[in-house]
Amino acid sequence: MEGEKGNDLSKDTVSDKRQDSKPVILIAIPAGRRNGTRSCEGLIILHVILSSSLFCFVFLELERILAKFGQDAQKIEHSVLIGCSDQHEAWFALDLALGNSHSSGSLQKSEMESELQGAFIDLRKALFQLNEKDASLISTAQALLRWHDCHQFCGKSGQPTQKNVAGSKRVCASSKMIYYPQMSPVVITLVSDGTRCLLARQSSFPKGMYSALSGFCDVGETVEESVRREVAEEVGLELDSLQYSASQHWSFPNSSLMIACHAAVRPGQTEIQVNLQELETAEWFSLEEVAAALKKKGPPASQQDGAIPFWLPPKMAIAHHLIQEWVQKQSSSSNLA
Ligand SMILES: NC(=O)C1=CN([C@@H]2O[C@H](COP(=O)(O)OP(=O)(O)OC[C@H]3O[C@@H](n4cnc5c(N)ncnc54)[C@H](OP(=O)(O)O)[C@@H]3O)[C@@H](O)[C@H]2O)C=CC1
Ligand SMILES: [Mg+2]
Structure with a gap:
């Protein structure tokens, strides 16, 4: 604790x-x-x-x-x-x-x-x-x-900063600098090839959990550029199209604004090259596999051989929302077919 x-x-x-x-x-x-x-x-x-x-x-x-x-x-x-x-x-x-x-x-x-x-x-x-x-x-x-805890001093004068009553900013009386609470923009993308979606694991994730690809936006980038760069960097794929889905404030490890998108690769251009410095693994998953994993609540118990079956982030995480949306879209289009 x-x-x-x-x-x-x-x-x-x-x-x-x-x-x-x-x-x-x-x-x-x-x-x-x-x-x-x-x-x-x-x-x-x-x-x-x-x-x-x-x-x-x-x-x-x-x-x-x-x-x-x-x-x-x-x-x-x-x-x-x-x-x-x-x-x-x-x-x-x-x-x-x-x-x-x-x-x-x-x-x-x-x-x-x-x-x-x-x-x-x-x-x-x-x-x-x-x-x-x-x-x-x-x-x-x-x-x-x-x-507030991390912004007690002014980066310019080195003097202590003062919080306003609401806590919406801190001010340095010496340099007159005003500091506002910040969030780092992060893109999170669920890539699909039309029938499957791409999920990845970082070594820091709980065992067996897979999520969508994510990454911090670089200074000067648009959201679209960040999504394309992160996907190319992490799995070596070139995106054909992308679509904004939703956003979420995420307080771990520091304040981020998660910007969630769906993206598609061209059919046939699905070969992934996992960047092992960033990810432990990445794999394509079928609709059936993902739909079954969505129904599980929390980490599943380990199997007899000690392996933990594949599972997905919990409801609160925007990754869950993206995956759920993809399953719904795929299910309704396969029902129509
Ligand atoms: N809510 C959700 O569903 C999900 C939330 N997330 C969150 O998204 C965030 C980013 O995901 P992740 O894939 O790890 O990002 P990245 O793929 O960008 O990799 C993280 C690395 O980026 C570098 N970096 C660049 N800018 C920053 C910054 N502003 N703050 C911290 N590190 C930075 C650091 O590298 P270096 O160490 O070399 O400096 C860091 O180790 C994480 O905070 C994660 O918790 C991720 C997935 C799902
Ligand atoms: Mg990442």
């Missing part, structure tokens, strides 16, 4: 142990002015349950928790705006800077877990269990909080 730095909320969220069947994610969020008698202008802690009900602890509750762990309520000023509720309450996220050891300035993970009767779980795993709205909220929170 160690985060990358071992002491922040960028990787972990809290899952509730109180009801085994209903894991709960915890992030720390400040609310804007609330209607009614329980008005608060500071932080709330938001519990997101898998059934997508929200439970909020108001400002005083978070202040009490921070105080209990020897933290100043001033910490609340580090929170960032991540969205608002249907009732127009502003939602902010706060990095609790959790630590495992007794170091000053960090809250203790295990003590926090017992105080809140929850347990920290890996954010990537949590995202795949949540509904789309809650997953997007947490993904935004993590990306923004990490961006």
Whole structure:
């Protein structure tokens, strides 16, 4: 359960142990002015349950928790705006800077877990269990909080930068430079030869999982140029046509804007040359194989010989959306034939 730095909320969220069947994610969020008698202008802690009900602890509750762990309520000023509720309450996220050891300035993970009767779980795993709205909220929170953490100083003057209240930018008083949160554009492409689609594995993927081809856009490139270059670089194919499908914010390992496309190669020009520096393997898969894999939920159990059958990224990933779209298109055109 160690985060990358071992002491922040960028990787972990809290899952509730109180009801085994209903894991709960915890992030720390400040609310804007609330209607009614329980008005608060500071932080709330938001519990997101898998059934997508929200439970909020108001400002005083978070202040009490921070105080209990020897933290100043001033910490609340580090929170960032991540969205608002249907009732127009502003939602902010706060990095609790959790630590495992007794170091000053960090809250203790295990003590926090017992105080809140929850347990920290890996954010990537949590995202795949949540509904789309809650997953997007947490993904935004993590990306923004990490961006602020990595932009504490001005690249020009070397002086500290200051966050604005919402957390939408940081400013250097010395150089007057303004820094805005950034995303890297990434193209993800499902290549088809008309009857099959091309899926690949990076060595870092979980065992047996295949996905569409992906890659960061280079400075100066259009999306179309990036797609053609990435496909040529990774599998040596020249594309005949391509079509935009959808996009997604992806917070791993850093904030990316995933731009998903379908692409086609000319019939007969299907021989692939896998770039082994980028990919472990790439293969053409038939409609039947892909449709069967889409029906499986999560990684399949390993076979008797220890091999793991081929499986696809989970629903939350835009790769899943692309593959599903391709299966639907292929199925409807084969029904028409
Ligand atoms: N949501 C989804 O369904 C999917 C999301 N993804 C995401 O897409 C992203 C890109 O995919 P991937 O195929 O690995 O990309 P690439 O094929 O571009 O390969 C990654 C390499 O590109 C270089 N690179 C260039 N620009 C950047 C940048 N801005 N940030 C980081 N590395 C950069 C790095 O090389 P060097 O180390 O030499 O500097 C890095 O190792 C990943 O973050 C991945 O998580 C991928 C597939 C599915
Ligand atoms: Mg790639």
